[in-house]
Amino acid sequence: MTRRRRRISAGGAAGRTVVAALVAWGTLAGAALAGAAPAGAAQEAVTLAPGVTYQEFDIRATAGTAHAHVVTVDLDDPRVRVGLLHPGAVAARAPVSRMADARGAVAGVNGDFFNITETQHPGVEATGASVGPAVARGRVLKAAVPNGQRFGPPLPPGTTTEDVLGVGVDRRARLDRLALDGSVRTPGGRLPLGGLNQYALPVDSIGAFTTAWGSASRVRATCGTDMDRAAPCSTDTYEVTVRHGRVVSAAGTPGSGPIAQGTTVLVGREAGARQLRKIDAGEPVSVRHRLVAAASRIPYRFAVGGYPVLTGGRPLPGLDGRTSAVRTAVGVADGGRRLLLLALDGAPAYRSGLTIAEVADVMRRSGAVDAFSLDGGGSTTLVTREPGAATVSVRNHPSGGAERAVPNGIGVFSPS
Incomplete structure (x- = not known):
């Protein structure tokens, strides 16, 4: 031809x-x-x-x-x-x-745009994770980082890191916005979930990391602020590992390495870290999360930021x-x-x-x-x-x- x-x-x-x-x-x-x-x-x-x-x-x-x-x-x-x-x-x-x-x-x-470099945070490795939400074969992989933490050119007015292009189970493509809705249930009460498999968590929040995250370090999630990606990493952090519904370990700083099936690692910064410190080893903890669409009630089979x-x-x-x-x-x-x-x-x-x-x-x-x-x-x-x-x-x-x-x-x- x-x-x-x-x-x-x-x-x-x-x-x-x-x-x-x-x-x-x-x-x-x-x-x-x-x-x-x-x-x-x-x-x-x-x-x-x-x-x-x-x-x-x-x-x-x-x-x-x-x-x-x-x-x-x-x-x-x-x-x-x-x-x-x-x-x-x-x-x-x-x-x-x-x-x-x-x-x-x-x-x-x-x-999507992604965490490509970390020149502002010496000793912290770039994760390579994307900015916005991601859905693959109907499975939610991650939620969006705060607007001020994104990599890429400035966002047009009125847009956010939660914006996606997706295809629903109805086989129709559309633009939408996917926001994280989640919580952490502990013996002391229910805590809001601020992130899911994200390279950057909102200030004062708790984020969940699952097997979908991979083995990269979770330290980057506690660096910068909601408005300033280059701001220093938080000095007030805490990490709790939950396996099959119970706390099995805790650490003062975020770790790295693969996360096993049935395991969720909770990373807290500032107020979120203080809440996680109240949870003792062996206590029951459950994590719930989903992405909520702003424009469509039709579930997404695929979405990218x-x-x-x-x-x-x-x-x-x-x-x-x-x-x-x-x-x-x-x-x-x-x-x-x-x-x-x-x-x-x-x-x-x-x-x-x-x-x-x-x-x-x-x-x-x-x-x-x-x-x-x-x-x-x-x-x-x-x-x-x-x-x-x-x-x-x-x-x-x-x-x-x-x-x-x-x-x-x-x-x-x-x-x-």
Whole structure:
């Protein structure tokens, strides 16, 4: 098959940065984009598997030409599903290609922003854990860190670390917000739960760590504050290990190492630490936790963190229209029946990328009603598996020259 690229022009104003020339991608998204004036014919879409296609094209943006790689997913096709790619632990990282091959995905992109460095806290190791909530195969893996503890660019006004892109048991994609609801029942009473498998806990709170966390140190969870990620680590901490409903050990500082099935490690800081010190060895303790959706009562089979850039067909107010970069984003079209996975190319010729405002406009003009920004820069990766191939191939050029290990991603599954 001959592949041909199309160029898509963009103007300078944030509201019209990308002209209505996304005909090829728009057709895949079910959008009719009138007034298109393509500079050349689009590369023909490649069918990867039933309900899954891949395409690439150029975009003329304010900072130069960007090159987009797009996977379109038809969730109306009963053979297609979308799920969370992850390396088996919250506090772990792996390249998207490795996670996709391990799960047999036909396509995938990188996911949420994550705890990538710890230069502000000497002696404390970065956990690699993601910022926002994560749900895999209907199982809650983690909750969101406080807004001030996130890694990545500033959040647009009105968004939080609890924002997610998810697919429910109804096979419809949507944007939502998932908040932690949990408690610790002790002989002295019920205590609120402030975190679940998070690299950062709210000040004065208690967080729960389960086998899903992995073996990374839990010290990072007690560093920084709700408003300042770089603030010093707390000097008032305590850790309690609960196994099969009873306290089996305690420590003055958070530990590390794998957490066995049937075991929950509770980490407290400040007021939370003082509450945990009141619990004696052998006492019964039970921990309850769930993620509560703000917009939907339909349970999620999959959810990943990031932040919205387009809702109800309108770009969010206050989106950055100045800083161009390599980006990863997801568009939701056709009432949640279609997903558009976009990753920009990080090759030197295209590395100027798009602004967040331009990403929102590209998604809107493609037919997406909602769109969600994921981690970008060196993390941006899109992989596909050609029909008959045993493994996936990285379709974009990662801006760091090689795939970056990331904590999670979005996987697309369909019989090839």
